Amino acid sequence: MGKPTLYGISASRAFRSIWAAEEIGLEYNHVATSFRGDAQAESYRSVNPNARIPALVDGDFKLFESMAINLYLAQTYGPHLLAEGAQAQALTWQWTVWGISEIEPLQMQIVVQKLFTKPESRNAGIVAGAERALERPLAVLNAGLADQAYLLGDEFTIADLNLSGVMDLFKNIEFETAAWPNVERWLKACYSRPSYQSAKRVGT
Ligand SMILES: N[C@@H](CCC(=O)N[C@@H](CS)C(=O)NCC(=O)O)C(=O)O
Structure with a gap:
């Protein structure tokens, strides 16, 4: 089997x-x-029928959804990024699903207003409401990180990469995390990994 192929640009x-x-x-x-444009091309629909990025092709196997791709890559090629045991695996899913259900929709509301809406058409109420709603999950995350460096303990795992990867847009929307110091410390640790910098340089 040849090398897996990953479709998408890092600014996404x-x-x-x-x-x-x-x-x-x-x-x-x-x-x-x-x-x-590229993602909507007919030729790409055979890779991902959603016409979205990312997508992965590994031999005959095709996969969409960034978080599913990451869990598959870790399981198949990076087992060192997986904590061992059914409970650690369940916690990996927990934080991964939590990121895309509890954080991302609120973050996206702010993204749409601040990055994709002309200043004169922005709705400050939507931004303020989403910022307020983010306080609840961030308090949970802050407490979860109170006594440990990473989500599953002392080691960085795919759970950390998935969740901090979802939260990567906080910088773009100028959402401050100072009120949640454990979250801030953890995000800094995740984003200081050399792989984070090299990923930012891939195919922008
Ligand atoms: N839930 C999907 C979301 C993917 C997604 O929406 N990607 C955007 C880029 S950030 C896209 O490809 N948009 C193109 C389109 O919707 O036409 C994932 O996490 O993989």
């Missing part, structure tokens, strides 16, 4: 999977598919 949600590939040290082909 594909960053999360590019980061996973870089963290694992995976040998992979990268196709710099943009979400504007």
Whole structure:
């Protein structure tokens, strides 16, 4: 079987999977598919029928959804990023699903207003409401990180990469995390990994 192929550009949600590939040290082909145009091309729909990035092709196997791709990559090529045992695995799913259900929709509301809406049309109420709603999950995360460096304990795992990868847009929307010091410390640790920097350089 040849190398897996990852589609997407780092300035998008594909960053999360590019980061996973870089963290694992995976040998992979990268196709710099943009979400504007490339992803909607008919030829790409056979890779991901959603016409979205990222997508992964590994031999005959095709996979979409950044978090599913990351869990597959870790399981197949980066077992050192997985904590052992059914409970640690369940916690990995917990934080991964939590990130895309409890954080991402609120973050996206702010992204849409601050990055994709003209200043004169922005709705400050939506931004303020989403910022307020983020306080609840961030308090949970802050408490979860009170006595440990990473989500599952002392070691960085794919759970950390997945969740901090989802939260990567906080910087772009200028959402401050100082009120949650454990979250801030943990995000800094995740983003200081060399793989994070190298992923940022892949196919922008
Ligand atoms: N839940 C998906 C979201 C993927 C997604 O929405 N990607 C955007 C780029 S950030 C995209 O490809 N948009 C193109 C489109 O919707 O036409 C994932 O995490 O993989």
